[in-house]
Structure formats: C-alpha cells, structure tokens
Amino acid sequence: MHQIDESQQVRVGILTVSDTRTEETDRSGQAIQALLETKKHQIEAYAIVLDELSLIQTTIHEWIEQTNVQAIIINGGTGFSPRDVTYEAVSTMLHKQMDGFGELFRVLSYEEIGAKAMFSRAIAGSINETAVYALPGSTNAVTLALEKLILPTITHFVEELVKR
Known part of the structure; x- marks a missing residue:
C-alpha cells in the first residue's frame, strides 16, 4: 500500500485572474491562502x-522556471x-490533464448550485513536476475545491510528479 506523508508541506503559488480585484478585495485568493x-x-x-492569455501563461511559466x-x-x-481565458491559457500548457478534477468539481458544485455548475471550466493537471489547478473566482467555489478535492490530495499529487 502506498503511504503518503500528509504532513509534508507543499510550496504553492496563488494566481488570481481578474480585471477588477486588488490584494485588498481578493477574497478568493485570501481564502485559498488561509485554507492552505x-x-x-x-x-x-x-x-x-x-x-489575458499571455499574462496568465507568462506568470505560470515564470513561477515554474524561477521559483x-x-x-x-x-x-x-x-x-x-x-x-474568461484562464481555461484556454492553462489547458494548452498542461502536459497531463487530470480529467476527473473538473468532473468532480462540477458534480460537487451541482450539489450546491444546481445546473449552473456546468458553466465552470475548472481544470487541473501537471506541467513538468508542477501541479496546476484552475478554479472559478468565487470564494464559495475555491473553498469547495480546496476542502473537497485539493487539500485531501495535493501532497499525493506532488509526490507522484517527482517519482522517478
């Protein structure tokens, strides 16, 4: 049986994509940080x-290469x-896509908000040895994703990406 050390710290970058948010008004970014x-x-x-597609991709690329x-x-x-271009920016960069992430996120969202859940284009996967998740911008959505999907598996995901 594969043992996972859940106490292992993961080093995370939080990227908020918005035309209007500032550090003071970025409630979703703050929620992600607090939950992590x-x-x-x-x-x-x-x-x-x-x-903007290029800004999103440039930031992701810089974080992967320089941090x-x-x-x-x-x-x-x-x-x-x-x-809304985050999906396009991220999906074209992923080396491997985690199909189940978006599917499970929409199922969990459906339980909370009904049919509007299908409008989410949440996606996850990997770029080289980096796990990447893209979530809707609402605080409820990021809280749901972190609590139900990301926090229970992030350590395992990162461990899998560095296996040789």
Missing part, C-alpha cells in the same frame, strides 16, 4: 493578473464571458 495555511502548506508566490513552487492554484477566468 491550515494544513501548513507554504505560500511561495502570489499575484493578480488581468484576464520553488510545487503547485499553482489559479482562481478566476474559467467561465464563458468573452474575457
């Missing part, structure tokens, strides 16, 4: 970028409005 800290994970990077992040959690820009 309850499990003693370390915040290595934090940024807010406009909902110690093992996981990146992105919130915002996963819907269907013309400005």
Whole structure:
C-alpha cells in the first residue's frame, strides 16, 4: 500500500485572474491562502493578473522556471464571458490533464448550485513536476475545491510528479 506523508508541506503559488480585484478585495485568493495555511502548506508566490492569455501563461511559466513552487492554484477566468481565458491559457500548457478534477468539481458544485455548475471550466493537471489547478473566482467555489478535492490530495499529487 502506498503511504503518503500528509504532513509534508507543499510550496504553492496563488494566481488570481481578474480585471477588477486588488490584494485588498481578493477574497478568493485570501481564502485559498488561509485554507492552505491550515494544513501548513507554504505560500511561495502570489499575484493578480488581468484576464489575458499571455499574462496568465507568462506568470505560470515564470513561477515554474524561477521559483520553488510545487503547485499553482489559479482562481478566476474559467467561465464563458468573452474575457474568461484562464481555461484556454492553462489547458494548452498542461502536459497531463487530470480529467476527473473538473468532473468532480462540477458534480460537487451541482450539489450546491444546481445546473449552473456546468458553466465552470475548472481544470487541473501537471506541467513538468508542477501541479496546476484552475478554479472559478468565487470564494464559495475555491473553498469547495480546496476542502473537497485539493487539500485531501495535493501532497499525493506532488509526490507522484517527482517519482522517478
């Protein structure tokens, strides 16, 4: 049986994608940070970028190449409005996609908000040895994803990515 050390800290980058949020008004980014800290994970990077494909991809690329992040959690820009491009930015960068993440997130969201859950384009996967998650920007959505999907598995995901 595979044993996972759940006490292992994961070094995380939090990226908020928004045309309007500031550090003071970024409730979802603050919620992600607080939830990660309850499990003693370390915040290595934090940024807010406009909902622009190149800015999202540049930040992800820089964090993977220039920081110690093992996981990146992105919130915002996963819907269907013309400005929502997080899904496109992330999906084209992933080396491996975790199909079950988006599916499970939408099932859990459906239990809370009904049919509107299908409008979420939440996605997760890996880029090299970095776990990447993209979530809707609402505080309820990030809380749901962190509590039910990410926190219970992030240590295992990161361990799997560095196996040789």
